[in-house]
Amino acid sequence: MNANGIKLGLAFYTTLFIIFLYGPLVVLAILSFQTGPEGGPQFPIIEWSTYWYKHLFGLTPPSRIAPLPIEEGLVRSLVLAVMTMIVSTVLGVTSAQAFRTHFKGSGVVFYLIVLGMMVPGVLVGLGMALVANAVGIDRHWWGTTFVLHVVYTYPFAFLVMLAIFNRFDPSVEEAAWSLGVTPARTFRKITFPLIFPGVLSAMLFSFTLSYDEFSRTLFASGRDLTLPLAIYGTFSVEVHPNVFAFGVLTTLFSFALLGTYAVLMSLSVRRARRVAVQEDV
Incomplete structure (x- = not known):
C-alpha cells in the first residue's frame, strides 16, 4: 500500500472515530430541544423548544415531570x-x-x-x-x-x-x-x-x-x-429530555474546562520557553 492509501485509510478511520465519539452528543443535543412537558425522547421532533432547559432552572410551570435531583x-x-x-x-x-x-x-x-x-x-x-x-x-x-x-x-x-x-x-x-x-x-x-x-x-x-x-x-x-x-x-423511573438538556450543559462545561486548560497550557509553555532562552543567553 502506498503512502496516499495509508493517509486515506487513516483519514477514514479518524472520521469514523470522530462520528462515533461525537454522534451521541449530537443526538443528545437534538433531543434536548423537544417540546414539553409532554414531549419525550423521540424522533422526529414534534416541536422545537427550550422548555427542558428552563425546566432545569425551575422557570417552567409545575407539571407531572419532577425537577432533576441534581x-x-x-x-x-x-x-x-x-x-x-x-x-x-x-x-x-x-x-x-x-x-x-x-x-x-x-x-x-x-x-x-x-x-x-x-x-x-x-x-x-x-x-x-x-x-x-x-x-x-x-x-x-x-x-x-x-x-x-x-x-x-x-x-x-x-x-x-x-x-x-x-x-x-x-x-x-x-x-x-x-x-x-x-x-x-x-x-x-x-x-x-x-x-x-x-x-x-x-x-x-x-x-x-x-x-x-x-x-x-x-x-x-x-x-x-x-x-x-x-x-x-x-x-x-422514566427518561425525559431534561436529562439530555443537562447533558448538553455538562458537555459545554467540559469544553469550557478544556479551553481553560488550553489557555493555561499555552501560557505555561511560553513561560518555560522564556526561561530556556534566558538560560541559553
Missing part, C-alpha cells in the same frame, strides 16, 4: 473532584520526583501505585463498603468515596508526571545547586515552572476522572448521592 449532587461532585484533584496531583508530583532517583524496591512500589487504576471499580467500591461496615465507619462522599477516588486518579497523575520528569534536564537544577540555591527554592523557582504543563495535565485527569466516576462511588457514597448517581437514579 443540585446537591452537582455540588458534591464538584467539591469531590476538586479535593481529589489537589491530593492526587500533589501525590503524583512528589512520587514522580522520588522516582527520579533509583531506590530499592522502586519496581514494587511502581506496580503498587499503578494497581489502583487496574482493579475493577465495582470490586474496589464493594470492598471499601464491606471494610467500612466491618470496622463501623460510616460511608460518605467526603470520606470513603474520596479515598477511592484518590486511589483511582493518583496513578494517572503519577504516570503523567513520570513522563514529564523523564524528559526533564537535571543539569538546570544542578546549575542552581552549584550556585548555592537550596533544593526547595530550586524546585519552586526552576523545576516547578518547567514541569507546570505536566501538572496541569495531571490536574485535568484527576478532576475529570473523579467528576465522572460511577462504579467506585456506587457502594461507597452512602446515602448522599454524587451527580452520576443522581442522574442514574432518574433513569430507573
Whole structure:
C-alpha cells in the first residue's frame, strides 16, 4: 500500500472515530430541544423548544415531570473532584520526583501505585463498603468515596508526571545547586515552572476522572448521592429530555474546562520557553 492509501485509510478511520465519539452528543443535543412537558425522547421532533432547559432552572410551570435531583449532587461532585484533584496531583508530583532517583524496591512500589487504576471499580467500591461496615465507619462522599477516588486518579497523575520528569534536564537544577540555591527554592523557582504543563495535565485527569466516576462511588457514597448517581437514579423511573438538556450543559462545561486548560497550557509553555532562552543567553 502506498503512502496516499495509508493517509486515506487513516483519514477514514479518524472520521469514523470522530462520528462515533461525537454522534451521541449530537443526538443528545437534538433531543434536548423537544417540546414539553409532554414531549419525550423521540424522533422526529414534534416541536422545537427550550422548555427542558428552563425546566432545569425551575422557570417552567409545575407539571407531572419532577425537577432533576441534581443540585446537591452537582455540588458534591464538584467539591469531590476538586479535593481529589489537589491530593492526587500533589501525590503524583512528589512520587514522580522520588522516582527520579533509583531506590530499592522502586519496581514494587511502581506496580503498587499503578494497581489502583487496574482493579475493577465495582470490586474496589464493594470492598471499601464491606471494610467500612466491618470496622463501623460510616460511608460518605467526603470520606470513603474520596479515598477511592484518590486511589483511582493518583496513578494517572503519577504516570503523567513520570513522563514529564523523564524528559526533564537535571543539569538546570544542578546549575542552581552549584550556585548555592537550596533544593526547595530550586524546585519552586526552576523545576516547578518547567514541569507546570505536566501538572496541569495531571490536574485535568484527576478532576475529570473523579467528576465522572460511577462504579467506585456506587457502594461507597452512602446515602448522599454524587451527580452520576443522581442522574442514574432518574433513569430507573422514566427518561425525559431534561436529562439530555443537562447533558448538553455538562458537555459545554467540559469544553469550557478544556479551553481553560488550553489557555493555561499555552501560557505555561511560553513561560518555560522564556526561561530556556534566558538560560541559553
